[in-house]
Amino acid sequence: MEQQQKFYPVGIQTFSEIIGKNYLYIDKTEYVYRMTHSASKYMFLSRPRRFGKSLLASTLHCYFEGRKELFKGLAIEKLEAEWNMHPVLHFDMSTAKHMDKERLDSELERKLLEYEEIYGRGKGDVEVNQRLQGVIQRAFQQTGKQVVVLIDEYDAPLLDVMHEDKNLPILRNVMRNFYSPLKACDPYLRYVFLTGITKFSQLSIFSELNNIKNISMDEPYAAICGITEEEIKEQMSYDLGLLAEKMQITRDEVLAKLKENYDGYHFTWPSPDIYNPFSLFNAFNDGKFNSYWFGSGTPTYLIEMLNKFGVLPSEIGGIEAVAAEFDAPTERMTNITPLLYQSGYITIKGYDSVFDIYTLDIPNKEVRIGLMRNLIPSYITNDTLTTTTMVVDLARALSRGDMDAALRLLQKFLSTIPYCDNTDYEGHYQQVFFIIFNLLGYYVDVEVRTPRGRVDMVMRSWTTLYVVELKLDKSADAAMQQIDLKNYPERFALCGLSVVKVGINFDTKRHTLADWKIEPVK
Known part of the structure; x- marks a missing residue:
């Protein structure tokens, strides 16, 4: 039977839409099963922007709602036997960027109102932390099921003020207050999952919630976001042929160019090579090898922080560091390495097990050239x-x-x-x-x-x-x-x-x- 081409999900982060509208989906549901059947019910994943974190959160949302029909033919269909339904509170913090304290408070209230219309609001619930706690408790009481809380891009309100000594503590306190009920609500919670770019310390953001399992550098989750070369060859073989025909080069030449431009990420070691999914899908969609990740917007905070720490262009890559120095809370960093790593501008390229030290460098051609273009005005x-x-x-x-x-x-x-x-x-x-x-x-x-x-x-x-x-x-x-x-x-x-x-x-x-x-x- 002739294979049918699927549409490429460029910018689409909703699992149900991808499955329902014939978009290409790289099957990550085995990871969903592993995450939700582990010893920890509080998890945090850090990955660079546009790496599939929001799609992963959306997949978890559909899974916990018991929407078994969406997972037909995927890995989890054979793994999961129960498909229990849970109330899901899903907060996308990407809508809370570029805000001062008043606007951020207002945005958090708006997000809570969506669920208060379903589960009600208690008379004594005034502050956002009280309202979040009340929603979780009432959702549990009304459904008889433990609640799932998904917080996507938890750090989005803080990224643009990361270099500002005045505004960062103010907005950080707002977010800390909002997240504070999660520890007290433990009996009512089935699963809590947070995604972000940067790693803020548990003390400053999550208050007493000190039992979050950070899976960002765990080897079993190395390929949870992004696309491996094996996945390209197995799940995009037909697409490779189409791209090679369109560009009038061989499949091997296509793979080599894709690898040069968009591959090279590693978030632990050992790890398969990880391709940037946003750039990869755009390249297949357009039939060109353009700079898509950088074209989607280089955060201003990066350039600000490079200037703040006095980092020269030639000093961005070629770094050796222990994990505690680059997978570290960004608000306590004494150099720019944690921010560069967690934002995806440098990645793990090697590991010396004798001295427990990692080699970090720029992942690929797209990132290297994009970085240099953004540094032109400064130099x-x-x-x-x-x-x-x-x-x-x-x-x-x-x-x-x-x-x-x-x-x-x-x-x-x-x-x-x-x-x-x-x-x-x-x-x-x-x-x-x-x-x-x-x-x-x-x-x-x-x-x-x-x-x-x-x-x-x-x-x-x-x-x-x-x-x-x-x-x-x-x-x-x-x-x-x-x-x-x-x-x-x-x-x-x-x-x-x-x-x-x-x-x-x-x-x-x-x-x-x-x-x-x-x-x-x-």
Whole structure:
């Protein structure tokens, strides 16, 4: 029988709609059964935005309502025998973003009113915590069934004020007050599940609710959100064929491009490679490999926090840390690593079991280029369109192996953009180069160790490895002499690529390249 193509659920997070309207659903119901039949009835899952957390909450909602017909043919159909119905209180906190205290209080009251219209409101229920407790108790009393509480994106009201010392404590207290009845209502509760991006400490947000099981880094739940390569091959095989035909490339080439752009996430170790589902479905839907995750909106809090902690573009990836340092409460963080990890801008890339230390880096091409584009205004210019056009011209020059033409383009570009503050030091231009050549999709690293010192920058194209030394108000000759004196290229002799030395001198008065020298290593 000919297989029928399903629609891709781009932006759709309601389980019943996906199942009822012939959308593609990657079966995660085995995890639903595992979660709901475990020793803990309080669970928390942290995953980056647009990774399927809301769909998971919606799936749990339908499961606890006993809607067995929706799960026909899915893994849980064979696992679950009872299908008990429970009253479900489902709170989506994504509607409570960008609010002050008064508006947040009003939004929480509105959410409670929806369930008070079903279960009633007690005369003494005034504050939102009293009203939540009252709704839970009455739902239990009226149905005779324990209540399920689902709180999706619990941290949404706090993300945009995370960098604000004044507003964060105020809104955090509002949310702490709202969640406070969950511990007292334990006898009336069957299951409590919270999702979020960041991990706030139990003390500051959940008051006395100290029995939440955080499954975010538990190996059995490594692939609970996102899509694995195995799931693509098994559940999207037909779709792979369609995409390959549309793009006029082979299935293997399609998989390689999908992997390069959207794969590479790991939320524990060991873990299968996890693809970003939002970007993956968009790519299948459009037949293009665009930057969908970043296109859906880079949170302003990220850029604010990068500035607050003074993190350079070249310092975002390549980090080693123990779990307690990156899977940590964000309001107590002393560096930006927990926020970068929990938001999905860096992910686990390796683990040293001897020293219990993880390697963290940027997941894939989409995230790397998206990050660099969002950093352009801070380091180069607010005119991102002009920068993007310049990068395309650079790419054309370097695809011909013409570094001289590329540097002439860069010289002209830097001389025409407005002067930025704090550019009179070598490190600024190093970061400018780092951003621009990352936008080209090249491998770039700074301060690379060699036997005789550190190279300012190493860049690698498909055919050539460039060893780059930067100078400020000196000369390109001085930069090249340092490369030769310390024999930097020796470190890369066995890389299998042509090695080219590049010495560059910047003029701080003109704020652009003054001169440069380019010499192939023979």
